[in-house]
Amino acid sequence: MSDDQFYESLDEVEPGRTFLDSNELVLNMGPQHPSTHGVLRVILKLDGEKVNGIECVIGYLHRGIEKIAENRTWAGFAPFVDRLDYTAAVSNNLGYCLAVEKLLGVEVPKRAQYLRVILTELCRLASHQVWLGTHVLDIGAVTPLFYVFRDREDILNVFEKYCGARLTTHAFRIGGCRWDAYAGFAQEVLHICDDLPPKIDEYRDLITGNRIWLQRTKNVGHISAEDCIAYAITGPVLRGSGINWDVRKAQPYSSYEDFDFDIPIGTAGDTFDRYVVRIEEMRQSIRIIRQAVEGLAEGPIIARVPKVLKPPAGEVYVSIEAPKGELGYFLVSDGSAQPYRVRVRPPSFINLQALEKMAKGSLVADVVAIIGTLDIVLGEVDR
Amino acid sequence: MINFFLGYLHSNVTPGEAGNLIWVTIYVLLVFGGVSVGVIFMNWFERKVMARMQVRLGPMRVGPHGLLQPIADALKLIIKEDLMPTNADKVVFWFAPVCVVMTAFCSFIVVPFGRTHAITDMNIGVLFMLGVSSLGVLGVMMAGWASNSHFPLMGSLRSGAQMVSYEVAMCMAVVSAVMMTSLGTGTGTLSMIGIVQAQMQQHTWFAFSFFPVGLIALSVFTVSMVAETNRAPFDLPEAESELVAGFMTEYSGFRWSLFFLAEYTSMMAVSSMAVTLWLGGWLRPFPNLLGGRNWDVAFSLVPGLTFLTLAALCFFSYTGMPRIASMRSAAIGLAVFGTVLGTVGIVMLLPGVRERVQDIFWFILKVSFFMYCYVWGRTTFPRYRFDQLMNIGWKVLLPVSIGVVVLTALIGVRQELLALVWR
Numbered sequence: 001m002s003d004d005q006f007y008e009s010l011d012e013v014e015p016g017r018t019f020l021d022s023n024e025l026v027l028n029m030g031p032q033h034p035s036t037h038g039v040l041r042v043i044l045k046l047d048g049e050k051v052n053g054i055e056c057v058i059g060y061l062h063r064g065i066e067k068i069a070e071n072r073t074w075a076g077f078a079p080f081v082d083r084l085d086y087t088a089a090v091s092n093n094l095g096y097c098l099a100v101e102k103l104l105g106v107e108v109p110k111r112a113q114y115l116r117v118i119l120t121e122l123c124r125l126a127s128h129q130v131w132l133g134t135h136v137l138d139i140g141a142v143t144p145l146f147y148v149f150r151d152r153e154d155i156l157n158v159f160e161k162y163c164g165a166r167l168t169t170h171a172f173r174i175g176g177c178r179w180d181a182y183a184g185f186a187q188e189v190l191h192i193c194d195d196l197p198p199k200i201d202e203y204r205d206l207i208t209g210n211r212i213w214l215q216r217t218k219n220v221g222h223i224s225a226e227d228c229i230a231y232a233i234t235g236p237v238l239r240g241s242g243i244n245w246d247v248r249k250a251q252p253y254s255s256y257e258d259f260d261f262d263i264p265i266g267t268a269g270d271t272f273d274r275y276v277v278r279i280e281e282m283r284q285s286i287r288i289i290r291q292a293v294e295g296l297a298e299g300p301i302i303a304r305v306p307k308v309l310k311p312p313a314g315e316v317y318v319s320i321e322a323p324k325g326e327l328g329y330f331l332v333s334d335g336s337a338q339p340y341r342v343r344v345r346p347p348s349f350i351n352l353q354a355l356e357k358m359a360k361g362s363l364v365a366d367v368v369a370i371i372g373t374l375d376i377v378l379g380e381v382d383r
Numbered sequence: 384m385i386n387f388f389l390g391y392l393h394s395n396v397t398p399g400e401a402g403n404l405i406w407v408t409i410y411v412l413l414v415f416g417g418v419s420v421g422v423i424f425m426n427w428f429e430r431k432v433m434a435r436m437q438v439r440l441g442p443m444r445v446g447p448h449g450l451l452q453p454i455a456d457a458l459k460l461i462i463k464e465d466l467m468p469t470n471a472d473k474v475v476f477w478f479a480p481v482c483v484v485m486t487a488f489c490s491f492i493v494v495p496f497g498r499t500h501a502i503t504d505m506n507i508g509v510l511f512m513l514g515v516s517s518l519g520v521l522g523v524m525m526a527g528w529a530s531n532s533h534f535p536l537m538g539s540l541r542s543g544a545q546m547v548s549y550e551v552a553m554c555m556a557v558v559s560a561v562m563m564t565s566l567g568t569g570t571g572t573l574s575m576i577g578i579v580q581a582q583m584q585q586h587t588w589f590a591f592s593f594f595p596v597g598l599i600a601l602s603v604f605t606v607s608m609v610a611e612t613n614r615a616p617f618d619l620p621e622a623e624s625e626l627v628a629g630f631m632t633e634y635s636g637f638r639w640s641l642f643f644l645a646e647y648t649s650m651m652a653v654s655s656m657a658v659t660l661w662l663g664g665w666l667r668p669f670p671n672l673l674g675g676r677n678w679d680v681a682f683s684l685v686p687g688l689t690f691l692t693l694a695a696l697c698f699f700s701y702t703g704m705p706r707i708a709s710m711r712s713a714a715i716g717l718a719v720f721g722t723v724l725g726t727v728g729i730v731m732l733l734p735g736v737r738e739r740v741q742d743i744f745w746f747i748l749k750v751s752f753f754m755y756c757y758v759w760g761r762t763t764f765p766r767y768r769f770d771q772l773m774n775i776g777w778k779v780l781l782p783v784s785i786g787v788v789v790l791t792a793l794i795g796v797r798q799e800l801l802a803l804v805w806r
Binding site: 139145213364366 | 437
């Protein structure tokens with residue numbers, strides 16, 4: 001339904017009446033709203049507190065990133081993907097590099113693969129921490145936000161030392177990594193691995209057992225496994241509904257097959273299960289990082305790739321497990337130095353579709369909780 | 384005239400009872416000023432305590448340790464442009480914050496800071512407080528309605544429903560405390576001063592009478608009062624993540640600051656009600672355990688010593704400040720603040736002053752405890768959802784409070800009967 005139709009249905013009786021005269025109240029949540037995680041606009045049709053209808057309006061952060069790719073070189077586009085999901089820039093970068101490498105048929109050295117795994121998993125930790133802080137803030141607890149940002153700082157410091165940037169890192173290059181691990185990298189990363197589990201326990205103590213938190217999350221935003229598959233939902237939201245699908249296990253990339261880790265799975269498919277899944281994922285990420293740091297072999301960090309990349313004509317689809325779900329890149333090359341087409345499959349965009357399914361019939365406060373549990377980033381939704 | 388003015392000094396009743404209009408006016412100004420200063424201090428205190436709980440510093444720049452931050456904020460709010468939405472109902476929009484502030488301050492008329500330190504004593508004091516403080520919801524409803532906008536409307540509807548439903552449980556809990564005043568004497572009282580005096584005669588705070596009935600009543604009241612003042616975890620009317628700022632969304636500048644003032648004032652008002660009804664009002668702690676003349680003197684020294692300790696803390700912090708030019712004004716400010724606190728402390732130690740002042744001190748200390756718990760709760764809890772909030776109000780607190788009333792009555796009657804038999 002378009003906007004105009006939506007509003008027309010409101011004042012079809014007489015033009016002079018206001019929203020106060022109708023039984024349904026149309027509430028425009030966003031694009032400027034504290035808890036829509038950016039510039040998402042949600043139009044709610046409310047009967048009192050109950051949500052009768054819900055519609056997402058997206059595109060307020062559209063920057064045409066996919067179109068920009070067509071005017072950049074293959075390597076020159078890489079920094080742009082950092083701006084998709086800006087809380088997990090490293091993951092975006094990895095996905096794009098893997099896709100171009102597959103197009104080129106380049107084999108990445110083992111050391112570079114392990115470095116990539118370490119940084120990507122650190123980035124998953126940071127992304128989940130941002131999710132936790134903002135999600136809990138949406139539900140009304142202000143304090144955990146500061147705790148997670150305090151702990152995220154350590155991870156961002158590693159990024160800063162590694163590549164000079166904290167948020168939009170552009171950590172990897174096509175064919176491997178631009179920088180080798182700096183002196184003391186392994187110690188610092190292991191230090192984070194030692195430091196973080198007690199802090200995750202601290203979040204758990206503060207949140208998990210809280211009665212209000214349980215009441216606000218259990219049986220809220222329920223989505224069944226069948227619906228998840230029908231909506232093509234991926235990531236923790238899918239696993240929260242009890243489906244064991246993780247690209248790192250299903251189609252291992254960047255040496256993920258070398259590491260021993262578990263895929264946490266929920267059962268109920270509600271907000272609380274997704275919370276538990278993400279918290280457990282953080283612990284598993286720490287396990288992976290530990291193994292990767294210990295297995296970090298000596299060797300080259302970048303494969304021999306030509307200065308000007310001209311992949312052979314063809315197309316390729318590569319997906320990775322980003323913190324928010326399956327992040328895919330579909331690249332089409334016409335053999336020139338510039339991509340013919342770059343299409344991103346952003347997990348946030350596809351997971352956001354389920355908002356209507358999950359939030360219809362619930363209360364206004366639940367909509368906010370569900371937006372938080374879907375863990376969307378508008379930079380990725382709108383691109 | 385002068386005799387009329389000075390004559391009151393030797394009186395041992397409140398100025399309202401004595402019928403001394405001059406002193407009533409002075410007391411009104413004192414209470415108004417004191418509560419406003421309390422709100423200003425509370426603003427700073429809340430931000431500092433929250434900051435400490437959230438691993439950050441809080442205000443540090445305006446004045447030493449951000450002590451002047453609330454004043455700077457208030458100034459900013461006053462000089463802000465006065466905005467009123469075009470479609471708003473002008474009169475109602477103007478009147479809503481006034482109404483909220485008036486009702487919040489009015490309830491302080493009967494709050495006893497000491498035996499003589501109240502504006503007046505009414506024989507229906509508790510009823511008056513409950514009545515006046517529940518008028519505040521009118522202002523909130525007016526604000527939401529007059530704004531002619533979605534978020535304020537929803538906020539005010541929520542707040543209306545919430546305040547009305549929690550008032551019931553709150554009143555029931557109050558009834559139980561009022562019933563306790565009749566023990567031993569046979570006649571109960573609704574007067575705020577009378578309730579504290581009843582606790583003095585019974586040698587117990589009502590929170591500990593009929594253990595644990597009094598405590599349950601106090602906890603019911605405490606939960607209801609948090610809901611009544613729209614504070615976390617019951618801050619749905621202004622739930623930031625859902626309703627932006629609830630009924631205050633369209634307000635800005637001075638009008639908004641009036642809402643802010645009213646919120647903190649009513650927090651203090653309900654806290655003082657809890658203190659008066661259950662925690663012995665102005666009475667000093669441990670009157671039974673640590674009784675006698677010497678202990679009386681010792682306890683009367685506590686207020687002055689507290690201020691001296693605060694002053695010492697200020698000077699200690701002053702010595703720790705870096706000796707650089709940019710910090711000089713803050714350091715001097717801190718030293719001056721410490722000097723003021725120290726002077727107040729010394730004055731409070733003087734015999735004659737300390738007896739009259741210690742009541743106020745104990746009362747404020749107890750209220751501060753509740754205010755601290757408000758902040759503590761705000762940093763700790765997530766927010767309830769609307770239906771859950773209603774469930775707690777109607778399905779948990781109301782039955783519990785009715786049970787408390789019945790239990791108080793039964794135990795009270797039994798105690799009175801036993802007393803008759805033994806006599």
